[in-house]
Amino acid sequence: MNNYVVVGGSTGIGLGIANRLAGQGHSVHVLSRSSSDQWVKGIEHTPFDVLNDEVPADWEELQGLIYCPGSINLKPFQSLSGQDFLQDFQLNVMGAVKCTKAFLKALKKVPGASVLYFSTVAVQQGMPFHTSVSAAKGALEGLTRSLAAELAPKVRVNCIAPSITDTPLASKLLSSEDKIEKSAQRHPMKKVGSVEDIAAMAAFLLSEDAAWITGQVIGVDGGMSSVRAL
Numbered sequence: 001m002n003n004y005v006v007v008g009g010s011t012g013i014g015l016g017i018a019n020r021l022a023g024q025g026h027s028v029h030v031l032s033r034s035s036s037d038q039w040v041k042g043i044e045h046t047p048f049d050v051l052n053d054e055v056p057a058d059w060e061e062l063q064g065l066i067y068c069p070g071s072i073n074l075k076p077f078q079s080l081s082g083q084d085f086l087q088d089f090q091l092n093v094m095g096a097v098k099c100t101k102a103f104l105k106a107l108k109k110v111p112g113a114s115v116l117y118f119s120t121v122a123v124q125q126g127m128p129f130h131t132s133v134s135a136a137k138g139a140l141e142g143l144t145r146s147l148a149a150e151l152a153p154k155v156r157v158n159c160i161a162p163s164i165t166d167t168p169l170a171s172k173l174l175s176s177e178d179k180i181e182k183s184a185q186r187h188p189m190k191k192v193g194s195v196e197d198i199a200a201m202a203a204f205l206l207s208e209d210a211a212w213i214t215g216q217v218i219g220v221d222g223g224m225s226s227v228r229a230l
């Protein structure tokens with residue numbers, strides 16, 4: 001049994017990862033502003049707002065840190081203020097930096113420990129209205145590679161870059177059957193992502209099976225970043 005902290009494990013992808021890890025018998029602690037009635041048995045929770053609170057880093061040893069908070073702030077470039085860009089940077093990048101700093105000592109004590117971040121397909125593939133989020137997530141991808149270099153061989157650092165996935169964060173974009181179908185058709189694999197699609201890759205990257213994988217940004221995106229469908 002290993003210790004994992006899932007920052008942002010109360011909804012969406014983080015909830016799926018927390019439940020999957022707990023289902024594998026691991027000890028899982030979620031840090032998020034709200035709790036969930038969908039957690040499987042045994043998940044512990046501490047209320048935490050990454051933008052305002054000190055990180056409750058009470059762990060001596062940690063196998064994995066998963067940082068999930070993120071934004072989809074889609075607007076034309078001229079409608080996004082400088083403040084919008086800074087807010088996206090704070091949540092997506094500085095939040096990850098703050099949590100990683102707080103848990104690094106505990107991670108370094110465990111052989112095979114790793115950190116997992118979340119980017120977006122919109123870094124690799126230019127998409128209209130994504131300037132703010134892609135700028136922030138692009139920085140997070142840079143952090144992934146640089147930190148992986150600095151922490152090797154002790155701690156692995158990887159990042160998953162999903163395309164649109166059915167979670168509360170994406171609910172406005174998937175609010176009707178028509179929107180879901182149109183979004184699905186834009187993907188070579190003809191479907192939008194599910195939490196399970198992403199959580200499966202997360203569990204793999206955190207596991208011993210991924211012991212030789214670090215500094216990677218892995219697209220789990222229905223082919224969106226690299227395949228042009230017929």
Ligand SMILES: NC(=O)c1ccc[n+]([C@@H]2O[C@H](COP(=O)([O-])OP(=O)(O)OC[C@H]3O[C@@H](n4cnc5c(N)ncnc54)[C@H](OP(=O)(O)O)[C@@H]3O)[C@@H](O)[C@H]2O)c1
Pocket residue numbers: 007008009010011012013014015031032033034035048049050051067068069070071072118119120121161162163164165166167168169170
């Ligand atoms: N869903 C997609 O289509 C999609 C696509 C590309 C990339 N991503 C990325 O994937 C990651 C997970 O996304 P998701 O769709 O699962 O999002 P989500 O459903 O909104 O979940 C985000 C989690 O982060 C927590 N959180 C948000 N703000 C927080 C704060 N200030 N302090 C502490 N916790 C906070 C939320 O919990 P509380 O509200 O309880 O705090 C929640 O548990 C994000 O980084 C996102 O950018 C998602």
